[in-house]
Amino acid sequence: MELRGFSEGYGGRVASWAVDAKEVALLSGRVEYPFPAELRTTWRTADADIHSYLLFDGERPVGYGEVWLDDVEDEVELARIIVDPEVRGRGIGAELVRALLGPALDAGYAEVFLRVVPENAAAIRAYHQNGFVDVPAGLMEEWNDGQPVPYCWMRYDGEQVDAGELRG
Template sequence: MELRGFDVGQAAVVAGWATSAQEVSLLSGRTQFPFPAELVGSWAKPADDVRCYLYYVSGEPVGYGELWLDDEEDEVELARIIVRPGSRGRGIGAAFVKALLGSALEAGYADVFLRVRPDNDVAIRTYRRVGFEYVAADLADEWNKEQPVAYTWMQYPTAAG
């Protein structure tokens, strides 16, 4: 198992992992299905504050995710996490999130967060298994004020956090 930087040439592969409009919505908040590869490709534009990754098992890409780095807030957010359909339900998602978390912690930020749609029970269970905890309700309410959805916000317990 290996975490590698995302190559935009893999955008169509990743876009194909969203198998329904519901999955597109969970991943991106959009409902266009099939998921447009050019949208996934646009996420990978070079930026100092976003790191895009593919997770490989036996040489095959099985997961995509991002780290959003925020120097001002001294935090990193795990984002846009998706696992290839044929790899789901086998613990790969948890291993992938742990790999992303390792990169997030290595980046040296005080806090590590993620947000997930509240109806994405499978993802929430995965994040809880990895060690993420729910943020306080008042903090989640504050962060959700400007969001299109009332996300479930989670934080990984760090020494600084």
């Protein structure tokens, strides 16, 4: 598996991986299904602090995720992580998270976070396997204030997993 930078030619394919309105909302912010055709080429922001990646199995893209850099908060957030439905349940999500941690940690920020809907048990397992831990309940409540849904917020704990293993 290889992590590569995202190119716009894959937008339609990644959009097609969203199997219901909830997954469309997580990728685009719009609760619609199927993924709105007019968003397929514009759903990714051109923000310089957002880096988009595809995980490839050979020449086939199997996962997508973003690394959001925040200079003000001195943190990175892994976001919009999705795996091709044809390969879900095979550990690709965990591998994608490990791959995304490479550029996230290399960015040199103090903290790495992510958020996930609490009912996504498979994703939460993948995040725990890769050294993420839940933030304290009070902080989670604070961060969820104003969010469209209540998320499970997680922080990367480098002591849980050897960061060298993640890059290697």
